[in-house]
Amino acid sequence: MELLLQNIGLLATPTGNSARKGAAQGNITLIENAAIGIEAGRIAYVGSAAGKELKAERVVDCGGRLVTPGLVDAHTHLVFGGWRQKEMARKLAGESYLDILKSGGGILDTVRQTRAASEDELFEKGMLLLDAMLAHGTTTAECKSGYGLSVEGELKQLRAARRLAQHSAVQVVPTFLGAHAIPPEYKSDRKAYINLVCDEMIPAVQAEGLAQFCDIFCESAVFTPEESRYILGKALEHGLVPKAHVDEIDPIGGAEMAAAAHCISAEHLIQASDAGIRAMAEHNVIACLLPATSFCLDKSYARARAMISTGVAVAVCTDFNPGSSPNLNIQFPMYLACLKYKLTPAEVLTAVTLNGAAAINLSAEIGSLEVGKQADAVIWDAPDLDYIFYRYGSNLVRSVIKNGKIIF
Numbered sequence: 001m002e003l004l005l006q007n008i009g010l011l012a013t014p015t016g017n018s019a020r021k022g023a024a025q026g027n028i029t030l031i032e033n034a035a036i037g038i039e040a041g042r043i044a045y046v047g048s049a050a051g052k053e054l055k056a057e058r059v060v061d062c063g064g065r066l067v068t069p070g071l072v073d074a075h076t077h078l079v080f081g082g083w084r085q086k087e088m089a090r091k092l093a094g095e096s097y098l099d100i101l102k103s104g105g106g107i108l109d110t111v112r113q114t115r116a117a118s119e120d121e122l123f124e125k126g127m128l129l130l131d132a133m134l135a136h137g138t139t140t141a142e143c144k145s146g147y148g149l150s151v152e153g154e155l156k157q158l159r160a161a162r163r164l165a166q167h168s169a170v171q172v173v174p175t176f177l178g179a180h181a182i183p184p185e186y187k188s189d190r191k192a193y194i195n196l197v198c199d200e201m202i203p204a205v206q207a208e209g210l211a212q213f214c215d216i217f218c219e220s221a222v223f224t225p226e227e228s229r230y231i232l233g234k235a236l237e238h239g240l241v242p243k244a245h246v247d248e249i250d251p252i253g254g255a256e257m258a259a260a261a262h263c264i265s266a267e268h269l270i271q272a273s274d275a276g277i278r279a280m281a282e283h284n285v286i287a288c289l290l291p292a293t294s295f296c297l298d299k300s301y302a303r304a305r306a307m308i309s310t311g312v313a314v315a316v317c318t319d320f321n322p323g324s325s326p327n328l329n330i331q332f333p334m335y336l337a338c339l340k341y342k343l344t345p346a347e348v349l350t351a352v353t354l355n356g357a358a359a360i361n362l363s364a365e366i367g368s369l370e371v372g373k374q375a376d377a378v379i380w381d382a383p384d385l386d387y388i389f390y391r392y393g394s395n396l397v398r399s400v401i402k403n404g405k406i407i408f
């Protein structure tokens with residue numbers, strides 16, 4: 001074997017090649033005194049070290065620490081120009097997220113700053129952000145466009161994302177989000193913008209192979225469920241798998257729309273209805289929940305327990321973006337998922353590994369520590385799983401392995 005992780009105090013991992021739902025979400029494998037053998041970037045051995053004579057060219061002593069799969073952040077907006085710290089004062093003065101957007105700020109402020117940035121600038125900034133994510137345990141990150149809102153602007157963001165995928169140690173999975181807002185130049189003709197997304201952007205993204213998924217912001221004052229369904233239908237015709245930001249602020253039937261539109265995942269879901277949650281369970285839509293966004297917007301929290309008991313697989317992600325979630329450390333939403341959603345540490349571990357991987361169609365490759373999977377792992381400065389949901393507020397990652405290489 002090329003690499004051996006030995007003296008693992010506790011190995012914690014979900015198992016399987018698809019999302020885990022219901023009681024299975026909290027049913028993880030725990031192995032004390034474990035070892036992981038790695039060969040050609042893949043896991044060749046995982047299990048108890050007791051009585052085993054394991055040999056490798058390179059041996060890492062984990063010092064009795066906790067080891068989990070590499071963390072999968074299945075929802076980020078990590079390619080953008082500028083920041084939005086100036087919104088803080090407006091928020092504190094009582095303006096809502098949608099009020100700021102309606103006045104031409106919020107997402108539209110980042111659109112201006114992203115349009116002004118070159119592809120190289122977006123790439124270089126993205127590399128720094130990915131390095132920081134990696135240091136907090138993220139080995140795979142989804143990455144949405146949505147701050148260009150023009151054909152060239154969206155393609156520029158996705159081309160930067162493609163370069164990030166080629167150069168970063170973090171595996172980057174791009175998503176097209178042209179329907180993130182109506183840009184100012186189409187303010188009085190939303191139909192024309194929707195046609196631009198469907199007739200020009202989606203075919204161009206497909207032609208360059210720039211994204212695997214198409215997302216949309218289905219929300220009051222943004223895109224209606226009917227418009228969302230239409231755009232996602234066009235995306236599907238062009239081979240892009242649908243995803244949707246739904247029911248974040250107002251309950252407008254977004255979860256129901258996501259189920260009807262064949263979405264692989266639905267995001268936010270703070271206001272999702274019972275019928276919407278049932279529809280998601282029936283259509284195997286994964287819930288990508290974003291508790292750090294609830295925290296940042298000072299809103300209520302999605303009903304994660306109801307989702308799990310209804311049979312919806314739950315993933316937890318950062319939603320890292322310059323507005324509603326400027327935090328890229330996935331350990332923070334992990335902690336909030338425990339504290340606010342009342343998920344168990346085991347359920348949250350599945351949410352940020354195997355279920356996150358399933359939300360970006362990668363659960364056969366990553367998301368668990370099992371023979372044959374890509375060797376992505378985190379060595380934690382923690383003796384057990386409970387500890388990382390208790391010592392919140394500081395980075396508890398000791399070391400990160402991606403594709404069998406020690407990269408942090």
Ligand code: NIG
Pocket residue numbers: 077106107110217245248293319321322323324325
């Ligand atoms: O998921 N809600 C829509 N989109 C992002 C926020 C984008 C922004 O504010 O820049 C989200 O929260």
Ligand code: FE
Pocket residue numbers: 075076077245267319321
């Ligand atoms: Fe988002």
